[in-house]
Amino acid sequence: MVETMRAQRFYADTKEIAVEDVPIPELGQGEVLVKVAFCGICHSDLSLINGTFPSQRAVVTQGHEASGTVAALGPGVTGWAEGDRVVVAAGRPCLECVNCRRGDVSNCLQIRLMAFAYDGAWAEYTVAQAFGLTRIPDNVSLEQAAILADAVSTPFGAVVRTGKVGIGESVGVWGVGGLGTHVVQLARLVGAAPIIAVDVKPAVLDRALAVGADFAFDARDDALHDKIRDATGGRQLDVAFDAVGLKSTFEQALGNLTVGGRLVGIGMSADAPSIGSTAMFNLFKWQALGHLGYQNADIGTLAALVSMGRLDLSRSISDIVPLEDVARGIEKLDKADGDPIRILVQP
Ligand SMILES: [Zn+2]
Numbered sequence: 001m002v003e004t005m006r007a008q009r010f011y012a013d014t015k016e017i018a019v020e021d022v023p024i025p026e027l028g029q030g031e032v033l034v035k036v037a038f039c040g041i042c043h044s045d046l047s048l049i050n051g052t053f054p055s056q057r058a059v060v061t062q063g064h065e066a067s068g069t070v071a072a073l074g075p076g077v078t079g080w081a082e083g084d085r086v087v088v089a090a091g092r093p094c095l096e097c098v099n100c101r102r103g104d105v106s107n108c109l110q111i112r113l114m115a116f117a118y119d120g121a122w123a124e125y126t127v128a129q130a131f132g133l134t135r136i137p138d139n140v141s142l143e144q145a146a147i148l149a150d151a152v153s154t155p156f157g158a159v160v161r162t163g164k165v166g167i168g169e170s171v172g173v174w175g176v177g178g179l180g181t182h183v184v185q186l187a188r189l190v191g192a193a194p195i196i197a198v199d200v201k202p203a204v205l206d207r208a209l210a211v212g213a214d215f216a217f218d219a220r221d222d223a224l225h226d227k228i229r230d231a232t233g234g235r236q237l238d239v240a241f242d243a244v245g246l247k248s249t250f251e252q253a254l255g256n257l258t259v260g261g262r263l264v265g266i267g268m269s270a271d272a273p274s275i276g277s278t279a280m281f282n283l284f285k286w287q288a289l290g291h292l293g294y295q296n297a298d299i300g301t302l303a304a305l306v307s308m309g310r311l312d313l314s315r316s317i318s319d320i321v322p323l324e325d326v327a328r329g330i331e332k333l334d335k336a337d338g339d340p341i342r343i344l345v346q347p
């Protein structure tokens with residue numbers, strides 16, 4: 001008898017989701033079975049459901065921001081024990097492409113993304129490579145640990161690696177939801193000043209001020225450019241983060257850069273923004289930088305920062321839904337009902 005578990009399943013042809021009984025997966029070489037504690041609902045999960053992202057499999061279990069405990073070890077796994085508290089990496093390097101072969105696994109050319117290329121963690125159990133597990137300190141809750149796997153680590157990668165935000169640099173953040181909130185917090189942690197949040201919802205702007213923004217402005221304000229100029233002593237922004245990914249947010253963020261400023265694109269949509277004329281783009285020496293993801297080691301760094309009280313994620317969990325109600329959680333995020341930072345699924 002094959003043992004079964006409850007798991008959400010997304011069907012590519014009908015775009016329908018269901019919670020079903022599926023076999024508990026068998027473990028291969030180097031793999032670990034993780035009993036899922038919590039798994040976040042991310043906008044990229046919505047993008048698979050609404051067709052913005054192409055389906056890679058006919059049916060897949062979604063969810064790629066998971067925390068849990070080690071339930072079983074596959075062949076060849078050492079250094080882990082049943083019950084260890086872990087976060088699961090949201091992608092698997094191929095270990096075969098030219099970048100992987102030179103040790104640059106975080107720039108794998110054929111990275112397989114969890115919940116797209118293989119089954120994710122809106123399920124009682126998920127399979128992880130031992131290679132990609134991060135141990136979570138006892139004083140970090142598994143709720144907060146779950147969102148380290150994307151909602152906090154992707155902003156970390158954007159602030160630290162792609163944006164290379166330095167102490168005293170002026171930063172703007174367009175869209176202060178699940179990603180943008182953490183961009184604000186991490187920009188604060190690395191010493192950016194001032195930090196300017198831009199959104200369209202008053203409640204979201206107030207929240208951005210509460211987590212560390214120095215100013216919060218409405219994106220629709222005709223005087224936005226002047227307000228950012230005044231807030232930055234006439235300089236405009238060294239780094240602008242577009243956590244929304246619309247044509248309007250991308251272009252507005254770009255247009256508020258100082259000479260030599262960097263735009264970091266994090267949010268994704270099907271929109272195709274313009275950088276304006278090459279003459280102006282070059283004259284202002286602007287940089288427009290695409291960003292995706294993080295390095296696996298970043299999860300451990302963030303877990304340590306939370307553990308040591310340097311990074312407060314206590315506001316970041318907006319709601320928790322049981323696995324059977326995952327559709328309700330998805331709808332709530334889709335409609336921005338309650339302006340969630342992160343909604344978690346609890347199997
Ligand atoms: Zn995600």
Ligand SMILES: [Zn+2]
Pocket residue numbers: 093094095096097098099100101107108109110111
């Ligand atoms: Zn590779």
